[in-house]
Amino acid sequence: MNKKYKLLTIFLFVFFLGILVTISSLTKSGNVNCSGTLQMNSPGDQEYLFNGTISVVIRPGTESIISIFGTSVSARQPSPINTHLVNRDITFTVLSRNKSDFYLSDMKTTAHPGDSMTETEASGLLFDMFDLENNRLTVRRYLNAFVFGDVPLPLFICVKKR
Numbered sequence: 001m002n003k004k005y006k007l008l009t010i011f012l013f014v015f016f017l018g019i020l021v022t023i024s025s026l027t028k029s030g031n032v033n034c035s036g037t038l039q040m041n042s043p044g045d046q047e048y049l050f051n052g053t054i055s056v057v058i059r060p061g062t063e064s065i066i067s068i069f070g071t072s073v074s075a076r077q078p079s080p081i082n083t084h085l086v087n088r089d090i091t092f093t094v095l096s097r098n099k100s101d102f103y104l105s106d107m108k109t110t111a112h113p114g115d116s117m118t119e120t121e122a123s124g125l126l127f128d129m130f131d132l133e134n135n136r137l138t139v140r141r142y143l144n145a146f147v148f149g150d151v152p153l154p155l156f157i158c159v160k161k162r
Contacts, residue, residue: 090107107132
């Protein structure tokens with residue numbers, strides 16, 4: 001009788017461990033779905049301050065999107081025209097993924113109505129937020145957040161949407 005309980009206990013342990021491993025592998029998909037707020041000074045000589053919201057949805061195999069909404073204040077322009085509304089989407093397709101690196105293609109930037117930022121300023125802002133050199137985006141996944149860029153000096157951190 002004692003041997004039957006030991007076998008039953010071992011069987012249940014292995015069974016629940018298998019279920020746990022299956023659930024763990026299902027929740028670790030290649031998708032990124034997060035949003036966050038950001039206040040950022042220009043790292044270059046543009047001398048602007050951006051304050052806004054960023055939402056990121058990356059799904060390998062389908063069109064992915066980064067939405068940026070906020071205001072940018074430039075110190076180089078006179079006061080009435082130094083504030084710009086930023087309302088842009090970056091759409092792209094994920095070609096492949098290697099660990100935390102997403103390789104992108106077909107990148108398009110769309111300015112929505114009301115967006116008053118020039119193309120030069122917008123491209124500088126987007127480059128400062130997301131280092132998209134060589135059509136590559138590095139995203140590291142943690143329990144409830146995604147870190148864009150390298151870990152010692154991340155470009156942006158956003159919280160996972162449930």
